[in-house]
Amino acid sequence: MASKLSTRGGAVVIVGFMGAGKTSAARALASARGRAAIDSDRLIEQRVGRTVADFFERDGEAAFRAVEEQVVCELLDAAEGDDVISLGGGAVTSKRVRRSLRRHVVVWLDVDPAVAWRRSGGGKRPLSRERRAFHALHSERLPIYESVADAIVPATSRQTLAIAYPALATLRDAPAGTRMLWAVSASGDYPVWVGRGLVGAGIWPVERPPSRRFLVSDENVAARWAARLGELDGQLAIRPGEASKTLASATAIWQAMVAERITRSDHVVALGGGVVGDLAGFCAATYQRGIPVVQVPTTLVAQVDSAYGGKTGVDLLEAKNYVGAFHQPAGVLVDPGTLDTLPAPELSAGYAEVLKTALIAGGTLWERVAADAPIDEQLILDCIRCKLAVVAADERDGGVRQVLNLGHTVGHAIEVAAGYGRYRHGEAVALGLLVALRLSGQEELRGRVARLLDAHGLPTHASGLDIEAVLAATQLDKKRGPGGVPMVLVDEPGRVRHGAAVEDRDLEQAVLEVVA
Numbered sequence: 001m002a003s004k005l006s007t008r009g010g011a012v013v014i015v016g017f018m019g020a021g022k023t024s025a026a027r028a029l030a031s032a033r034g035r036a037a038i039d040s041d042r043l044i045e046q047r048v049g050r051t052v053a054d055f056f057e058r059d060g061e062a063a064f065r066a067v068e069e070q071v072v073c074e075l076l077d078a079a080e081g082d083d084v085i086s087l088g089g090g091a092v093t094s095k096r097v098r099r100s101l102r103r104h105v106v107v108w109l110d111v112d113p114a115v116a117w118r119r120s121g122g123g124k125r126p127l128s129r130e131r132r133a134f135h136a137l138h139s140e141r142l143p144i145y146e147s148v149a150d151a152i153v154p155a156t157s158r159q160t161l162a163i164a165y166p167a168l169a170t171l172r173d174a175p176a177g178t179r180m181l182w183a184v185s186a187s188g189d190y191p192v193w194v195g196r197g198l199v200g201a202g203i204w205p206v207e208r209p210p211s212r213r214f215l216v217s218d219e220n221v222a223a224r225w226a227a228r229l230g231e232l233d234g235q236l237a238i239r240p241g242e243a244s245k246t247l248a249s250a251t252a253i254w255q256a257m258v259a260e261r262i263t264r265s266d267h268v269v270a271l272g273g274g275v276v277g278d279l280a281g282f283c284a285a286t287y288q289r290g291i292p293v294v295q296v297p298t299t300l301v302a303q304v305d306s307a308y309g310g311k312t313g314v315d316l317l318e319a320k321n322y323v324g325a326f327h328q329p330a331g332v333l334v335d336p337g338t339l340d341t342l343p344a345p346e347l348s349a350g351y352a353e354v355l356k357t358a359l360i361a362g363g364t365l366w367e368r369v370a371a372d373a374p375i376d377e378q379l380i381l382d383c384i385r386c387k388l389a390v391v392a393a394d395e396r397d398g399g400v401r402q403v404l405n406l407g408h409t410v411g412h413a414i415e416v417a418a419g420y421g422r423y424r425h426g427e428a429v430a431l432g433l434l435v436a437l438r439l440s441g442q443e444e445l446r447g448r449v450a451r452l453l454d455a456h457g458l459p460t461h462a463s464g465l466d467i468e469a470v471l472a473a474t475q476l477d478k479k480r481g482p483g484g485v486p487m488v489l490v491d492e493p494g495r496v497r498h499g500a501a502v503e504d505r506d507l508e509q510a511v512l513e514v515v516a
């Protein structure tokens with residue numbers, strides 16, 4: 001089933017909080033498409049013959065909302081496919097407006113409340129005079145914006161929406177319920193589509209032809225999902241598993257690409273879990289000094305974490321992910337339907353990354369994960385949003401991005417010490433999380449996390465590992481500096497610190513506790 005843009009010819013409607021820049025983003029988008037934007041507040045002002053601020057002030061909020069509802073519903077009910085409309089921040093609080101939005105493509109221009117306050121706080125607008133109330137209103141509105149949004153675009157620049165438009169427009173061919181997130185990073189922006197049935201739906205971030213596509217997958221995934229992608233211009237399926245994330249595999253892929261005459265105008269498709277995504281991304285980053293890669297993640301690890309952010313690379317025998325490059329994808333297609341064929345232990349492994357993300361995000365994501373909410377499309381989407389926000393703030397891992405390494409310093413060391421493959425990446429991260437929580441002095445939280453891991457079939461203890469080998473591999477962590485290996489520690493869910501100094505003795509004890 002196609003989504004609403006094609007079936008109903010819906011307009012692009014921009015919603016979001018005060019200060020998100022909806023009016024100027026709508027203008028930039030409309031003018032790029034040779035049209036004039038429509039602003040609901042201007043229509044209200046024409047209708048009542050006064051400014052919105054004056055009307056709101058003198059007649060009160062209830063009177064304003066009644067007129068707003070009427071004007072906005074008339075506007076939405078008459079709107080057509082080419083229209084670009086921006087709505088006042090509170091318009092979506094009306095049920096009737098939300099009903100009228102259903103046939104349109106709704107873009108939530110998501111603004112950080114501190115930025116919104118800087119832009120519009122303390123000013124003329126009636127609801128933006130007092131900082132605390134402003135922040136409270138922002139929190140109250142978030143779930144409403146989210147519930148109506150087909151696309152979430154960060155309010156970083158007034159041009160972002162115009163740049164994102166081609167990807168936004170592909171929602172017209174997407175399966176019903178597909179949502180799009182716009183990923184922003186210093187080296188480039190890209191779309192992330194999330195929806196069941198996306199693999200094979202024809203949505204693609206790179207125009208082809210002319211761009212030809214070379215598929216990298218693994219044997220398990222290729223057998224189940226590659227045919228859905230349709231025509232390919234070359235492919236190579238590696239043997240499944242971490243042991244294939246090597247320079248030898250990369251060489252085989254590069255050579256197969258040469259054999260298919262893949263050039264810089266072509267692109268790589270990474271269809272699989274984190275191993276395929278990291279390896280194929282690395283091959284794309286380096287082949288002819290870099291060609292685009294489209295990530296199509298098929299494991300929970302890859303869908304909530306590894307497919308975004310542009311970290312690509314291979315392992316060395318001595319240390320994990322030691323050779324690589326930053327290479328943001330041209331786009332990511334997340335089809336939760338692919339998880340239907342994922343073996344249960346792999347789904348469990350992915351749960352460790354969900355738990356890590358929830359600890360970093362805190363708030364409602366942590367509350368839901370702590371209450372053992374089901375792993376569904378919404379949970380995947382929320383984990384992606386957390387990762388994209390962190391990467392947007394620090395693409396190159398120079399600061400805040402290091403929080404994503406929570407549980408990974410020791411997790412990676414366990415993978416290396418076990419010779420790759422004995423513990424799945426997610427299983428090693430599960431153990432690493434327990435070490436990090438012990439070092440954080442979070443007794444109760446550690447117990448809670450251990451129970452969740454256990455309930456999801458993840459290990460809370462590992463046997464038969466050489467403790468010295470684990471500690472030695474920990475010392476090879478890429479973030480090691482003159483002061484030792486900096487750890488990521490948790491003060492509470494939502495408050496995670498990176499670069500924390502830890503005594504060797506404490507680290508050893510915390511590792512011994514899970515590895516003895």
Ligand SMILES: NC(=O)c1ccc[n+]([C@@H]2O[C@H](COP(=O)([O-])OP(=O)(O)OC[C@H]3O[C@@H](n4cnc5c(N)ncnc54)[C@H](O)[C@@H]3O)[C@@H](O)[C@H]2O)c1
Binds near residue numbers: 302
């Ligand atoms: N780049 C990053 O930011 C980042 C983040 C987290 C993890 N990683 C990396 O990700 C890797 C782990 O990824 P992973 O856990 O996805 O492992 P994986 O890629 O090895 O996949 C796990 C197994 O599931 C199979 N599989 C995948 N999708 C399937 C499907 N839909 N149906 C049936 N079988 C399927 C694979 O063949 C494999 O056997 C590690 O190398 C880790 O370093 C990278």
